[in-house]
Every structure is written in C-alpha cells, then in structure tokens.
Amino acid sequence: MAGYISTRAQIRGSVMENAIILGESVIGEETLIDSWAYVGYPTRRKLKRIPKKIEELDSISDGAKIGRSCLIRSFTIIYEGAELGDRVETGHGVLIRERSRIGSNSRIGSFSQLDGEVHVGENVNIQSMVYLPHLTWIDDNVFIGPNVIVTNDRYPVSRRLRGVRIGRGAVIGAGAVLIAGIEVGENSVIAAGSIVTKDVPANSMVMGAPARVRLSRMEYEERKKLYEARGDDVPG
Amino acid sequence: MAGYISTRAQIRGSVMENAIILGESVIGEETLIDSWAYVGYPTRRKLKRIPKKIEELDSISDGAKIGRSCLIRSFTIIYEGAELGDRVETGHGVLIRERSRIGSNSRIGSFSQLDGEVHVGENVNIQSMVYLPHLTWIDDNVFIGPNVIVTNDRYPVSRRLRGVRIGRGAVIGAGAVLIAGIEVGENSVIAAGSIVTKDVPANSMVMGAPARVRLSRMEYEERKKLYEARGDDVPG
C-alpha cells in the first residue's frame, strides 16, 4: 500500500497515488492532493484502541472537507473535521487540526500549524513556520509573516485558554510573538520581532518588546510608499 | 516497497504499512507507528558508503527502542540509539536524534527537534516547533511552549558545547531563547519571548531581553489564579 483512499470519500479532484484520504472526506473539483499528503487524520480521542491496519483508522475518521481548486502540497496533514474553502493553497508540511476552518483564497505557508480549532478568514496570507494554537481567530485579508507565534494561555500552564483575535487587514511581521487573549485591531501593523502583550488599536503600528504604538497605519503606508518608490529605508 | 520492517525488529505494537522500521528496533505493546514514520534512522557516521537499497541502511542500523502505548505520528523520524519510555506521544514531523532519551508520559509537539543527545524526563510537555540541541537536559514535569529555542554554544562557532539544564517543574513560555550553559531552576517560569542569558533562580519568574527576575513563582501562581477565576489580565 503506497497510498489509500477511503471508499467513503468523495473525490472530485485529483489525488496522487501515494496520498492518504480517510473517512467521508470531500475533495472538490480541480483540487490536487499531492504525494504524501494526509487528509482526514483521526483526532486523539478516537485512538483509544490502537489500529492494526489503515482500514481501521479509516473507519473511525469523519474525514475533512476541501473545496474546489485547492492545492494541498506534499507532507501536509489535515485532520478530520477541518474545512477548507475554495482555492486554498498549503505549502509543504502544513498541519491543520480538527475543527479548523480556512476561508477561500487563503494560503498557508510551509510547516505552519493550525493547532486546534483555528478560524482563518478569506484572502488570508500566512507565511511559513507560523504557529496558531487552538482558539486563534483571523479575519479576512490578514497577512502573517514567517515564524509568527501566537499563544493561548497567558499564565501557562493554566486552565483558561484565551484565543488571539486578529482583525481584518492586519499585518503581522516576521517572528512576532502574540500573547494569549489580545485583540489585534483592524488594519493594524505589528513590526517584526515584537512581543505583543496588550491589545493593538485599529489602524496603528506597534513595535518592540513589549510592543507599543509608534505610528498610525496611515503613517506606515506613507513610509511604505517612500520605500517602494525611492528606496528610502526609514526605520520605524 | 511502500514501507519496510527489519527482520531484526521486535514489533509488539502496530506498524502502519508504509512506515519504516530499521535495525533491532523494539516497538512496545499497544504502540502505534503511523504511516510515513521512520524508526531507526542511521546516524551520519554510518553512512560512509552510500547504500543502494534500504536493506543496506537496515543492516547498519542498531534500531531505536520505543516503549508501550506510545503514539508516533506521521513524518516523525527517530534515529537509531534513541529510547522512548511508555505512553510517549509525538506530533507530526518530530525529529529525535541518536542517544536521545524521553521519559514516560512525555509529549513532543509537531515539528519539534531533539537534535543530538537530549534528555527529556517524565511527564514533560513539549509543544510544537521547539528546538533542543545536543546536551540539553530536561527534568520531569517541565512545560515548554511553542517555538522555544535552546542553544549549546555560547560563542559560536566554538569547540565547547554546553547544554542547557531545565529543572523539574519549570515552565518556558513561547518563543523564548535559552543561551548555552544556563541552568533554569526548579519551578521557575520564563515569560514568552524572553532571551535568557543567565541562570534562572529556582521558584522565580523571569522576563525580557536579557531576562531578569520579575516575580516569584508564588506571585506568578497568584496571578494565574486571578486570571483563571476572574479573567483579570495582570501584565507581568
């Protein structure tokens, strides 16, 4: 057995021969599930008895739903219960856990993780090596740079998980760490490497550790225009 | 050949058909080795001659030992000479190098690496994307948040590697960087995003870059209780 497709799966797109599709997964038209991708991975609580064959894993999987014209690259793992909209792309080695939702036209970079119930809106661009834990909520049109780390427990290890909410149009720079429970306002910008411990006001740009407001989004956009046009590098 | 199980391996648990198990590996009762997991990967020094077939890789591998009731998920790589206790779980894409030891009931999150001889005690919870280099020592009951990076050379690239030692019950927040040779005291807490350049006293909470003591563990626990009960977010 190189790959495996459940007899319960609805395959309208294309599945490479050594991919695995378990349970009642739905693969939309014009979608590619590439070699060594795994769709419908069973959740932990289903694994009380150790399966002997992949058919047993298949029988306990509810499957995942993947829309039309998606591209699911090699080594991506999508758990049962996850739902992806249309024209979603994943890089390689992306992990999407159960109950996560990804809106249409969004992209998840290589080796990024949606590690629990994570909401990703439409037209969201998540770069590589991003970590999004359980309860993270990302609105439409957000950009998240590489290696951004979001947390969900302000005083680990506590019994209270609080998701981070990232508002529409926000831009999160590379390597930023977002602490549990904060709200990142619409159209705000977080500079690379910031440690964000408090809510970020809408339409503002924050920087530092802990991050503080430095600019408005409008000022940021003005600097961006200079950067694009003249090559000036104005440090924020 | 989709998977491969060495004739020298002792398989008491369950190995999915397209996993690879090399050498004298021992897989305990009720343990699952999932699809596309690789157990008994040969160390670098064994690869002087390039093998033509997996049987040659198999013949040079001493195998790895995995205890009972473990869950080794897809894309995990466990080198020869590694030993895992009972009820150990790995996420996806976990890398466990030769001579690493993992105590019982510990969990290693997806795409984390034990990159050399690493000691992990019992009941340790290591989240996703954590990097633990050669000589790292982690006592029992430690929690390590996502993307924590530990180093082992204070003045790279030197000839002197010094492991970080993390004491029993310590909590390391997301994205913290721990510099080579430090000792993190028992029950201490390191805030997310800290750069830890010096020893951390036991029962204290440190924060910042470079990290300094801000609270005692007792004060931290009091704040945690408020956070859990009332929803107050008291910045550290």
Place this chain on the structure above:
Amino acid sequence: MAGYISTRAQIRGSVMENAIILGESVIGEETLIDSWAYVGYPTRRKLKRIPKKIEELDSISDGAKIGRSCLIRSFTIIYEGAELGDRVETGHGVLIRERSRIGSNSRIGSFSQLDGEVHVGENVNIQSMVYLPHLTWIDDNVFIGPNVIVTNDRYPVSRRLRGVRIGRGAVIGAGAVLIAGIEVGENSVIAAGSIVTKDVPANSMVMGAPARVRLSRMEYEERKKLYEARGDDVPG
C-alpha cells in the same frame, strides 16, 4: 506506486525506492536521495491544470541538479530549477525552492527553508528551522544558528522585495531576525535573539533589539578563547 523516478532523470547516485525524482533531474555520483524525499517539484506557475497522475507532474518538471556525494535526507523537497553543489547535506524536511543555489560542502539543517531564489555559498552551515526568503544571499563560510528568520519586505505587504546579504564568515546566533535589505558585513557576529534592522559593519558583533554594535570580532574571539579554555562565561 511507492516512489517514482523520471525516465528523463540522470541517476548516477543512489535513490531509495520510495523517493520521487521528476523531470530532467541530475543526481550525482555517490549521492543518496533517501526515502520520502522529493526532487524536481514543479513550480506553482506550472500547475495551471491539475495533474491526474504523477507522470503529468513529471512531464512539466525541468528537474533539479544535485552534485556528487550529497546526502538528501527524508522529507526534503527540492524544486525544479534548484542546483546543489558537491557534498551538500540536508537534514529532514528541508525545503529548497526553485532557482536556489547551494555551494559545495554546505549543510542545511532539518526543517529549514530556502523559500525562493536563495544563494548559499560554499562551506555554509545552516542549522535547523532557519527561514531564508526569496533574494537572500549568503556568502561562503557563514554559520546560521537555529530558527534564524530572514525577511525580504521592509514594509509588508509592499511591492518592493529586498534581499538580505550575509557576508563571508559571518555568524548569526539562534533566533535572530534579520530585516529586509540589510547587509551583514564579513566576519560579523549577530548575538542570539537580536532584531537586526540596520547594516552590520564588517568584523563587528551586534546584539539587542534593535541590534547595536557591542564588540569587535576580535574582542568576540578573545572572549571565545576564554570560554573555550577556562569556562568563563563573559556576558556580551
């Protein structure tokens, strides 16, 4: 189908049975392509029509060139158009995108990414989980610690990408973030966890967020000698 080797590929080394080699890839003498490695992965723009079989992916791939005596470990993905010199080693899960070049005797650590057109010189040592975006240029003899993140857009999301250039002999500490467009001078050192927003002078050592010059390379080397010889830990 467990693995696949294109009829157009030139295989002079050794390819494990469940690896995939597409297109006119060239695999040099004494090179090992290990199980579940993927060489010649097609670029995005080639995937306008969704392939039904791996033979179609193969037919659109130009292949990758890999030199002699290389070691390409499991779960590594090398895109079409990439070129690796001789004696290059990759860890596990390394991603090397189209048009990247890696000079001879260089090593890329597990789960690191060359995410676009990236130049890596000779004798470069890149540790695990390093992110190098499109346009990054790394000269010979550079050392890059684990989880170093390089960016290529100073005001994301802009229309102007600017690569980071890392000069010969530079040493980049773990977890450092390098902002788009900077030049890291020859033989400079960047301390672990630094956020580097400006050019780094040659032969200097920088630290902090934002990073500032603290030492010369010569002073750094003196401290390194003490560290190696006596065990003194002189904080930078």
